[in-house]
Amino acid sequence: MADVTVLKAVGRLDQDASAAFQSRLVGLVDVPGGAKVALDFGLVDYVSSVGLRTLMVAAKKSKAGGGKIAVAALTPVVREIFEISRFNFVIPVFADLRASLLSMSADAAVAFDAGG
Amino acid sequence: MLVRFWGTRGSLPAPLGAAAVREKLREALLKASGRRFETDADADAFIDLELDFATGSTFGGNSPCVEIDAGSDEFVFCDLGSGLRAFGNYAMAKPKRRKDPVYHAFVSHMHWDHIMGFPFFVPAYVPGHRTIIHGCHPNIEAALRRQHAAPSFPVEYDQLGGTIVYDIMTPGMPVQVAGMTVHSIPQYHSGDSFGYRFEKDGKTVVYSTDSEHKLDNPEHTEAFVEFFRGADVVIFDTMYSLADALTIRQDWGHSSNIVAVELCHRAGVKTLCLFHHDPNSDDRAIATLHDETVRFEELSRESSPLRVLAAYDGMEIRL
Numbered sequence: 001m002a003d004v005t006v007l008k009a010v011g012r013l014d015q016d017a018s019a020a021f022q023s024r025l026v027g028l029v030d031v032p033g034g035a036k037v038a039l040d041f042g043l044v045d046y047v048s049s050v051g052l053r054t055l056m057v058a059a060k061k062s063k064a065g066g067g068k069i070a071v072a073a074l075t076p077v078v079r080e081i082f083e084i085s086r087f088n089f090v091i092p093v094f095a096d097l098r099a100s101l102l103s104m105s106a107d108a109a110v111a112f113d114a115g116g
Numbered sequence: 117m118l119v120r121f122w123g124t125r126g127s128l129p130a131p132l133g134a135a136a137v138r139e140k141l142r143e144a145l146l147k148a149s150g151r152r153f154e155t156d157a158d159a160d161a162f163i164d165l166e167l168d169f170a171t172g173s174t175f176g177g178n179s180p181c182v183e184i185d186a187g188s189d190e191f192v193f194c195d196l197g198s199g200l201r202a203f204g205n206y207a208m209a210k211p212k213r214r215k216d217p218v219y220h221a222f223v224s225h226m227h228w229d230h231i232m233g234f235p236f237f238v239p240a241y242v243p244g245h246r247t248i249i250h251g252c253h254p255n256i257e258a259a260l261r262r263q264h265a266a267p268s269f270p271v272e273y274d275q276l277g278g279t280i281v282y283d284i285m286t287p288g289m290p291v292q293v294a295g296m297t298v299h300s301i302p303q304y305h306s307g308d309s310f311g312y313r314f315e316k317d318g319k320t321v322v323y324s325t326d327s328e329h330k331l332d333n334p335e336h337t338e339a340f341v342e343f344f345r346g347a348d349v350v351i352f353d354t355m356y357s358l359a360d361a362l363t364i365r366q367d368w369g370h371s372s373n374i375v376a377v378e379l380c381h382r383a384g385v386k387t388l389c390l391f392h393h394d395p396n397s398d399d400r401a402i403a404t405l406h407d408e409t410v411r412f413e414e415l416s417r418e419s420s421p422l423r424v425l426a427a428y429d430g431m432e433i434r435l
């Protein structure tokens with residue numbers, strides 16, 4: 001069944017929000033055997049350097065544990081910030097949540113289509 | 117105050133090669149196709165107004181040397197990179213403001229790219245000329261002596277005819293030099309580096325290169341925001357992309373355009389100057405970095421706009 005955890009972020013991922021976001025995200029990825037995590041950024045309107053750093057930390061932990069992590073549905077501003085900072089090379093970016101799920105698990109994409 | 121850039125490249129000088137010059141010429145000729153230029157002024161206007169910077173000019177390839185001209189009869193500059201050679205020649209050729217010329221150098225650190233110009237600094241060889249080297253590293257003299265020593269250079273340090281003296285600064289303790297107050301801050305870099313803040317008559321220039329911001333310590337960030345506070349110009353190490361600075365080039369001691377803009381915004385800086393360009397970047401790549409940084413400044417702006425310039429050898433900023 002669906003083996004990907006979806007984490008939906010909202011608002012600004014900046015200095016103030018990053019610590020809580022990072023511990024939540026690392027908690028998800030840093031599990032024995034590694035986990036698959038899709039980050040739905042559809043409602044994120046800004047990401048600062050510190051916010052990007054949390055993604056780097058999570059991506060590193062995820063990779064070390066054999067997990068996978070992807071970001072989906074960037075808003076136009078956040079997409080530009082990813083491109084200018086070159087973070088699109090640090091973490092896979094997908095146009096929408098379904099595409100990010102499909103990249104990690106066919107089951108997850110099927111579950112998504114079924115409204116799961 | 118006037119800031120004059122003699123060297124803006126990081127790590128290693130990066131001269132423009134024949135192929136790059138040819139590419140610029142080809143692009144310029146194609147753009148000028150069918151046009152007639154009667155005078156030098158016509159040609160200059162075409163270069164300035166119709167060619168982009170990467171086609172009509174170059175960022176240059178000399179390693180760091182930045183003059184801070186505060187109108188004193190003593191010269192002041194930051195770092196002794198390969199740009200120092202041209203600065204020394206300029207200073208020698210300039211009508212003398214005094215019989216016993218004085219040069220104040222502020223040294224960020226002693227990596228080669230920041231000291232390699234010193235053996236080619238003519239005033240160091242001329243009796244009566246006095247060079248005062250300011251910096252927070254206690255061993256600057258040892259680094260300059262080693263660079264002059266055989267088998268690396270033919271003229272020994274002790275043979276220099278000019279007077280060379282050292283002013284070892286305590287980080288955080290301001291000094292008065294050539295009518296300016298100069299503050300210093302320790303920076304994260306292999307072997308440490310120091311940033312300098314120059315203040316005179318309400319004008320402020322900050323020189324902060326070879327400085328990594330790891331973003332894992334808010335106190336570090338706050339210290340730099342305070343150091344940059346209200347500056348007219350901040351000259352900032354933007355050698356890498358943020359992604360590289362935080363991943364494959366972590367602990368290499370350099371920073372990014374993203375962090376530059378964020379710190380300058382928070383500190384209410386007027387002009388950010390991208391500096392310490394990667395020797396692997398050609399003019400087109402540095403121009404793109406500049407365009408992207410201008411765009412990021414717009415995206416991240418919350419209050420007053422920040423002007424973004426990309427430093428090039430020969431650039432002057434008047435405050």
Ligand SMILES: [Zn+2]
Pocket residue numbers: 126127227229230326392
């Ligand atoms: Zn350097």
Ligand SMILES: [Zn+2]
Pocket residue numbers: 225227305326369
């Ligand atoms: Zn260095």
